[in-house]
Amino acid sequence: TSNASNDESSASAPALAGTDNDKPGQKVVIGFSAPAADHGWIAAIAKNAEAAAKLYPDVEFKAVEPTNDINQQIAAVESLIDAKVGALVILPNDGQQLNQVARKASDAGIPVVNLDRVFPDKLSYRTWIGGDNYGMGVAAGHYIGAKLKEKGVAKPVILEIQGIATLPLTQDRSKGFADALKTYGFTVTAQQDAQFTVQSGTDVATNLLQAHKKIDALWNHDDDQGVGVLAAIKEANRTEFFMVGGAGSANAMREIKSGSSVLEATVTYSPSMASSAVKLARLIAQGKGMSDLVEQGVPQSITLASETITKDNVDTYLPLGFES
Amino acid sequence: MPDIKDPLLVMSGIVKQFPGVRALDGVDLEVLPGEVHCLLGQNGAGKSTLIKTLAGAHQPDAGVIRLGGREVRLTGPVAAIRLGISTIYQELDLVDGLSVADNIFLGHEKARFGFTRTAEAHRAASGLLTRLGHGEIPPATEVGALPPAGKQVVSMARALSHDARLIVMDEPSAALAHDEVDNLFRTVRELTAQGVAVVYISHRLEEIREIGDRVTVLKDGRTVAVGLPADTPTREIVSLMTGRDVEHVFPARRDPGSHEGRAEVLRVEGLTVPGVFEDISFAVREGEIVGLAGLVGSGRSEILEAVYGARKASGKVLVDGKPVRGVSSAVRLGLGLAPEERKAQALLLEESVARNITLGGLARYARLGWLDRGSELADAGRQIDELGIRPADPGRPIRTLSGGNQQKAVLARWLVDRRRLLLLDEPTRGVDVGARADLYAVIRRLADEGIGVLLVSSEIPEVLGLADRVLVIRDGRNVHESDARELDEHRVLDLIMEGSAL
Amino acid sequence: MNDTRTPPVGKLPAPVRTLRDRGGLRHLGLVGALVLLCLVGLVTRPDTFATSSNLVTLLALASTIGVITVGMTFVIIGGGIDLSVGSVMALASVWATTVATQSYGPWVMALCALLVGTATGAVSGLLISYGKMVPFIATLAMMAAASGLAQRLSDRRTQLVAPENDAIVALSTTRVLGLPILVYIFAAVVAAGWVLLNRTTFGRRTYAVGGNAEAARLAGIDVRKHTVLLYALSGLCCGIAALVIMARTTAGSSTHGYLYELDAIAAVIIGGTLLTGGRGTIIGSILGLLVFTVITNLFILNGLDTSDQLIAKGLIIVAAVLLQQRTANTS
Amino acid sequence: MNDTRTPPVGKLPAPVRTLRDRGGLRHLGLVGALVLLCLVGLVTRPDTFATSSNLVTLLALASTIGVITVGMTFVIIGGGIDLSVGSVMALASVWATTVATQSYGPWVMALCALLVGTATGAVSGLLISYGKMVPFIATLAMMAAASGLAQRLSDRRTQLVAPENDAIVALSTTRVLGLPILVYIFAAVVAAGWVLLNRTTFGRRTYAVGGNAEAARLAGIDVRKHTVLLYALSGLCCGIAALVIMARTTAGSSTHGYLYELDAIAAVIIGGTLLTGGRGTIIGSILGLLVFTVITNLFILNGLDTSDQLIAKGLIIVAAVLLQQRTANTS
Ligand SMILES: Nc1ncnc2c1ncn2[C@@H]1O[C@H](COP(=O)(O)OP(=O)(O)OP(=O)(O)O)[C@@H](O)[C@H]1O
Ligand SMILES: Nc1ncnc2c1ncn2[C@@H]1O[C@H](COP(=O)(O)OP(=O)(O)OP(=O)(O)O)[C@@H](O)[C@H]1O
Ligand SMILES: [Mg+2]
Numbered sequence A: 001t002s003n004a005s006n007d008e009s010s011a012s013a014p015a016l017a018g019t020d021n022d023k024p025g026q027k028v029v030i031g032f033s034a035p036a037a038d039h040g041w042i043a044a045i046a047k048n049a050e051a052a053a054k055l056y057p058d059v060e061f062k063a064v065e066p067t068n069d070i071n072q073q074i075a076a077v078e079s080l081i082d083a084k085v086g087a088l089v090i091l092p093n094d095g096q097q098l099n100q101v102a103r104k105a106s107d108a109g110i111p112v113v114n115l116d117r118v119f120p121d122k123l124s125y126r127t128w129i130g131g132d133n134y135g136m137g138v139a140a141g142h143y144i145g146a147k148l149k150e151k152g153v154a155k156p157v158i159l160e161i162q163g164i165a166t167l168p169l170t171q172d173r174s175k176g177f178a179d180a181l182k183t184y185g186f187t188v189t190a191q192q193d194a195q196f197t198v199q200s201g202t203d204v205a206t207n208l209l210q211a212h213k214k215i216d217a218l219w220n221h222d223d224d225q226g227v228g229v230l231a232a233i234k235e236a237n238r239t240e241f242f243m244v245g246g247a248g249s250a251n252a253m254r255e256i257k258s259g260s261s262v263l264e265a266t267v268t269y270s271p272s273m274a275s276s277a278v279k280l281a282r283l284i285a286q287g288k289g290m291s292d293l294v295e296q297g298v299p300q301s302i303t304l305a306s307e308t309i310t311k312d313n314v315d316t317y318l319p320l321g322f323e324s
Numbered sequence B: 001m002p003d004i005k006d007p008l009l010v011m012s013g014i015v016k017q018f019p020g021v022r023a024l025d026g027v028d029l030e031v032l033p034g035e036v037h038c039l040l041g042q043n044g045a046g047k048s049t050l051i052k053t054l055a056g057a058h059q060p061d062a063g064v065i066r067l068g069g070r071e072v073r074l075t076g077p078v079a080a081i082r083l084g085i086s087t088i089y090q091e092l093d094l095v096d097g098l099s100v101a102d103n104i105f106l107g108h109e110k111a112r113f114g115f116t117r118t119a120e121a122h123r124a125a126s127g128l129l130t131r132l133g134h135g136e137i138p139p140a141t142e143v144g145a146l147p148p149a150g151k152q153v154v155s156m157a158r159a160l161s162h163d164a165r166l167i168v169m170d171e172p173s174a175a176l177a178h179d180e181v182d183n184l185f186r187t188v189r190e191l192t193a194q195g196v197a198v199v200y201i202s203h204r205l206e207e208i209r210e211i212g213d214r215v216t217v218l219k220d221g222r223t224v225a226v227g228l229p230a231d232t233p234t235r236e237i238v239s240l241m242t243g244r245d246v247e248h249v250f251p252a253r254r255d256p257g258s259h260e261g262r263a264e265v266l267r268v269e270g271l272t273v274p275g276v277f278e279d280i281s282f283a284v285r286e287g288e289i290v291g292l293a294g295l296v297g298s299g300r301s302e303i304l305e306a307v308y309g310a311r312k313a314s315g316k317v318l319v320d321g322k323p324v325r326g327v328s329s330a331v332r333l334g335l336g337l338a339p340e341e342r343k344a345q346a347l348l349l350e351e352s353v354a355r356n357i358t359l360g361g362l363a364r365y366a367r368l369g370w371l372d373r374g375s376e377l378a379d380a381g382r383q384i385d386e387l388g389i390r391p392a393d394p395g396r397p398i399r400t401l402s403g404g405n406q407q408k409a410v411l412a413r414w415l416v417d418r419r420r421l422l423l424l425d426e427p428t429r430g431v432d433v434g435a436r437a438d439l440y441a442v443i444r445r446l447a448d449e450g451i452g453v454l455l456v457s458s459e460i461p462e463v464l465g466l467a468d469r470v471l472v473i474r475d476g477r478n479v480h481e482s483d484a485r486e487l488d489e490h491r492v493l494d495l496i497m498e499g500s501a502l
Numbered sequence C, D: 001m002n003d004t005r006t007p008p009v010g011k012l013p014a015p016v017r018t019l020r021d022r023g024g025l026r027h028l029g030l031v032g033a034l035v036l037l038c039l040v041g042l043v044t045r046p047d048t049f050a051t052s053s054n055l056v057t058l059l060a061l062a063s064t065i066g067v068i069t070v071g072m073t074f075v076i077i078g079g080g081i082d083l084s085v086g087s088v089m090a091l092a093s094v095w096a097t098t099v100a101t102q103s104y105g106p107w108v109m110a111l112c113a114l115l116v117g118t119a120t121g122a123v124s125g126l127l128i129s130y131g132k133m134v135p136f137i138a139t140l141a142m143m144a145a146a147s148g149l150a151q152r153l154s155d156r157r158t159q160l161v162a163p164e165n166d167a168i169v170a171l172s173t174t175r176v177l178g179l180p181i182l183v184y185i186f187a188a189v190v191a192a193g194w195v196l197l198n199r200t201t202f203g204r205r206t207y208a209v210g211g212n213a214e215a216a217r218l219a220g221i222d223v224r225k226h227t228v229l230l231y232a233l234s235g236l237c238c239g240i241a242a243l244v245i246m247a248r249t250t251a252g253s254s255t256h257g258y259l260y261e262l263d264a265i266a267a268v269i270i271g272g273t274l275l276t277g278g279r280g281t282i283i284g285s286i287l288g289l290l291v292f293t294v295i296t297n298l299f300i301l302n303g304l305d306t307s308d309q310l311i312a313k314g315l316i317i318v319a320a321v322l323l324q325q326r327t328a329n330t331s
């Protein structure tokens, strides 16, 4: 709950690497552009990025107005280029559509760290770091598939509540989910999209539960909207199925830990990547490498694995859980 | 002799049914070229409906219309205009947001390849306005900023802008002051001299006598008299219209000076709205009717609005010694204003007649804000009978009432509960002779019951006939004040026009 | 006066259709549309649609926007519009679920939600009546400011209702005669709204102010004060809606009520209220809302995917309105 | 009566405010607000705000909604409203970037965008004029249908403009006299709109239809035909906007123009156009739009946090409008 949350509120906050890399180097202005922080995960992204920047006296952090309008984000990045920042961290609304402007930045000699949603053109960014949406779907699919197999359910009713349907990442997640289920000979019975918001979660779930009197498993793409989904399930007091979440919010982890609800597991898609992205941007701008690696420079691409959190391993993840 | 010529327009057996009302029930009308044909009838008789069918604005349910001998179908306003019928509607049909010139040429703009030619339009517009004696109205003025009279002039100019064979005027003089009517008549004579026929609707019978050639009388949607000579005795025409005899129009006054020493209901001192009127001071006693005479634009409406607290003004306004602060307090102190422009300032067009009537005194029907709809409806019903609002259906949307009946409803609003002082701005605008007499009687009765009345009217006979005391306003100044009986029409005309004359 | 007075015009002074039964007709259309939709539901999903639990679902879903719609109806009849309802609801829900507020227990939380809503509403009202701002712009500004404030307060987090304040959540979980309490709240608000609009001077003045503000002013109505009250009322409804949404989602969040303004306005307009003010009914608005709710419910029961839902929604709205016109004209 | 007296008619309200100078005043207010904002920009960000490149960014950003705003101005002056602009733009952009369309080259793509826009607009117009639907509802339905269709067509994928059709993208990348071509398109649309509104019978009639439809009808104007044309025009603008957005984002997508309707309407209203129709100016709308754009730009440059931005936005809008009133009254 939010009361509990406050003492852990800094749970997912980044820490210093504890290496020479932390020593102040030349001043760097890091520009940051992301979609509108209108829901938990993106909000956490923004917060983590800012927090990471604060760790370093040699970093000036310049976040531009987050927006869900491609046109606006392009303008935002353009104005950052005008402002001649030392490095850019961009989480594009849509990698394909912002590719052009990212390329413009790279061409202008500004190293771009591409966060999460990837630019199609490798020349558009110096380093990509992000989660694995397809993998996330796969993880959820495997958990549900295996669970139902051992239960020996013949033709299981598997529901899926997506996030914003028009986002490419949503389609990747669903594809991964479907592919994984296929290996068990299962398919998704019904699929509805919500808006990543608590309330849309409730409304969609409420209707969906009506449509299906008996459910075996439910995957909800996003733990933030999951709060709403769980509320709907409680309201309908349905318990005959189990639910898997997505992203790995602290709320979700606490639910899993308490075991009081149908939420059994969640597959991570951690916003901690934003902290790393800012750190990388700094290193790149200062020409440093990652001290644990032998290479002099920062790698070109870093993909975070999507892990599955269950009652058994939840305690190890709780510190990383973001307060959505 | 007119009757040798064959008629320009023949309407026969016109029927128009509105939900719940048969507005026209087989009307005949015959108009000769070059004549002024007057259309008379009580409020709600069907005059406006008839001319709307003639303008193509309404489609008749039955009947034939022949123009110049040929039968015509007036499928819409365009058709009528094409056939050379242009119309001045009773309810001003102007676009407030557009300039005077744009309004005049709306629908037939001065343009080439769709591009408007403003200069030309303005030239033509001021031409027409000058012809109507109002060259001073700038064609670029926004119509919404004109007072009613100005709007009336503009819609006349529009009617003239088409070169029409037949011009229909629905109560054009209602919004005009006495002197402007002369002006209008001059124009009408010019038109008829060129062989244009004019259908003229008015409730002022003296006008009919002055300008009309022949008269058709409607009653309850039927023709009761066709093509009477205009010099038919008034009594006869009135009894045709109303089906009864209207004797002395103005009720008897109390004996002179009876108001001396009675308590002052209203005292106004040094009332001023810069640019509109200045330093107006007067008082209204219980039971007294005070008339404001003046030209259109002299500022009488503004004086009323200022007294009512509806307009910021410097100076003192005291009702029973208590100052008026804004409209709400004015109403609480017992004032009631029947404003000049009923559509814009008084009516809730979508609402029922009853709700329009009771709007002023809602508080009376409420206990802790809870409405007692029974007594509300009862009161409304009583007023509808009192003033003879037709049709007598409290539930009917007021927009479906005829102009005159709407006007009666506006007055009824302040009669439901006893006011201390009534402010009446052009109270009989568009009200028929019979009803007018009734209204005068009602107003006088209220006065005799001790209510004060402040009356603005552009009809000098009305002011002289009804008021006890008359104030003459010229250019926003009070230039004369005296007992009504010491004045006659010519004296008043001299007073209000002095200086502005020539 | 004398009995020689002329009789009413025309032959048939017969039953005239007054505003009231015209309203009835208008509703007839919507009811028809609603019935048709329900038939579709019965045909496509005989098993689930008509079940009591699904009806409960429908009502529960409708209740949040429903409450807001009542307030919106007043504002629009009064000649205005309120774009801020969604974010005001969000702000109220957030404010009511801050750690500080929650520490005072459920009653204070509820009170807080109502106060925040009413206050913000009143502010919009003041901007419009005394600041002479266009309602659209004033409430647009409020919309931005309120959701900004909501995000600040909540630090963009979902603030769960603490277990000790479960009384709030109980509004949705505990049932009386098979219906969750919040449905009764919804019903109560609608009833109160109807009475206020049709049986009190306040309602009558609302029509007057919206129908012809100048006339209302000259009739002695304090138009500006009334305007403030109208928006305060709308705000109050947002506060109540905030309670309902908190109960349903067990949380307060700055993302609550996103784009509710559109849905609410749409419901009001399709219910026959004129955007220009002066005319409209609560019943119409609620029927309009139910139409929208049932549509969505049908779609999900039949597992349509979003894009098809949108297309179908567009078509159904058109169909419903045209049907509505027919009934209104033919009668 | 005495014809001896030659009519020395009473002076009607002599010099009353004419249309033009009132417009001037209204704009004065907006210009003032704009200037103030720019000053803020110069003070807070002397280094970046006034740079040419930033101004280009501003204009480029403004151009998409700008084009739509022009169409919206016509519709609103004509007494209507168009909620579908955003999704119609999306639909046009998607349709123009399907593999099929792209195979015909850039010209056909452009043509396709314009046609799709105009056609959808005309449909809304028909529903409103002949179907007698309330503009709000009709265009709301169109909004849903269009974006649904856009999602179907694109299968919710981003459709990049193929390299061989780079001519489209060139509209944003190639510059003439330092300005991207799309800025000139924007300017052209504004100019055309201004002429159409102020110098043609179409413009006059738009004011008439919006100001007093009945009067327009009685004056012989075919109100229904005119209405259809108005919405078709708005649709055409959406088509052009689709081109611009395709150029800027190098792609067509069903997510384009999300909630643009709100921004466009807001710009028009703050520009002094009455939501009730009959009054308004293109210049005002564009100024209104620029105010919004500059506000956002300032935020970006100063890197405010979202929640603060929203709050500030609300306050600035209020301030701007109140300022506007002052200037309008005092003069
Ligand atoms: N749109 C309408 N719907 C229903 N009834 C109408 C409508 N217009 C007019 N009527 C009715 O038709 C009858 C005739 O109205 P009309 O306006 O022609 O009277 P009028 O002779 O012009 O009266 P006035 O002298 O007051 O203008 C009235 O009873 C009126 O209530
Ligand atoms: N809408 C307006 N805008 C600007 N000035 C106006 C307006 N209406 C009236 N005025 C000014 O106020 C003065 C009074 O106008 P108004 O026509 O009301 O006087 P009046 O004596 O009441 O005439 P009427 O007999 O038509 O009522 C005019 O001189 C005019 O200059
Ligand atoms: Mg009439």
Ligand SMILES: [Mg+2]
Residues within 6 Å of the ligand: B147, B300, B301, B302, B340, B425
């Ligand atoms: Mg006057």
